[in-house]
Amino acid sequence: MKDLVDIRAPVYVFDQWWLLFTAIGIGLIAVGLLIWFVLRRKNQPPTLPVIVPAHERARQKLQAALDLLDKPKPFCILVSDAVRLYLEERFELQAPDRTTDEFLDELRWRPVLSSGQKDLLRDFLVRCDLVKFAKVELAPNDLQGLYNSALTLIDQTAATEAPPAPVAAATPPPLPISTR
Numbered sequence: 001m002k003d004l005v006d007i008r009a010p011v012y013v014f015d016q017w018w019l020l021f022t023a024i025g026i027g028l029i030a031v032g033l034l035i036w037f038v039l040r041r042k043n044q045p046p047t048l049p050v051i052v053p054a055h056e057r058a059r060q061k062l063q064a065a066l067d068l069l070d071k072p073k074p075f076c077i078l079v080s081d082a083v084r085l086y087l088e089e090r091f092e093l094q095a096p097d098r099t100t101d102e103f104l105d106e107l108r109w110r111p112v113l114s115s116g117q118k119d120l121l122r123d124f125l126v127r128c129d130l131v132k133f134a135k136v137e138l139a140p141n142d143l144q145g146l147y148n149s150a151l152t153l154i155d156q157t158a159a160t161e162a163p164p165a166p167v168a169a170a171t172p173p174p175l176p177i178s179t180r
Contacts, residue, residue, distance in 0.1 A: 002179045006139045020046075020149055051174040053158075054085075054086050054089035055086065055090070055154050055155075055157075055158035057085075057086070057089075058082050058083065058085070058086035058154050059151070059154060060081035061078065061081070061085075061152055062082050062147060062150055062154070063077060064078065065078040065082065065147065065148065066147065069140055069143050069144070070140070072137055072138050072143060073131055073132060073135075075131075075143055075146075076127075076131040076132050076138075076143075076146065077128075077132055079128065079138040079146055079147060079150050080124075080125060080129075080132070080150075081096065082150065083095075083121075083125075083150045083153060083154070084096045084103075084123065086154055087121075087157075090108070090157060090158075091112040091113075091157075093106065093107065093110070093112070094106070100125045100126065100129050103125070104118075104121075104122055104125070107121070112157075113157065117153060117157065120149060121153055121155055123149070124146060124149045124150060124153065127142075127146060128146065138140050
């Protein structure tokens with residue numbers, strides 16, 4: 001009886017097949033969802049970004065500035081920034097990066113504005129600078145005048161698209177008459 005050994009406890013054998021099938025199933029589901037999202041996205045028409053013209057953005061900024069009529073300095077900062085950014089976008093000027101004198105000097109040599117518009121802009125920027133830097137207090141009527149000047153300048157210089165020129169019906173030149 002010395003050769004007999006007592007029975008050992010059962011050994012648990014980990015069944016790896018169910019784990020493999022589960023991983024494959026999850027992988028197939030993930031790949032299927034990925035393909036579905038890609039195909040769904042391809043079938044949708046591309047959304048084009050809405051491009052708001054510079055004069056419309058400037059008008060929106062000016063409209064937002066009206067809420068600050070009771071605060072002259074922030075109002076003038078917002079209004080002059082709106083006009084300067086508009087002029088930069090519309091005429092490719094370096095308006096926001098320059099002082100008023102530098103900007104007006106550059107504008108003197110560029111034929112993008114009429115002389116009346118340049119005078120209106122000069123008056124507008126000087127009055128804004130007085131409020132921003134010299135701490136001049138303007139009455140609400142004067143601030144409304146600044147707003148109106150900015151709006152007038154933007155309206156006068158807004159890009160207007162010309163209607164397409166009518167295409168004349170092309171008539172072929174007459175054929176030469178040969179006499180033989």
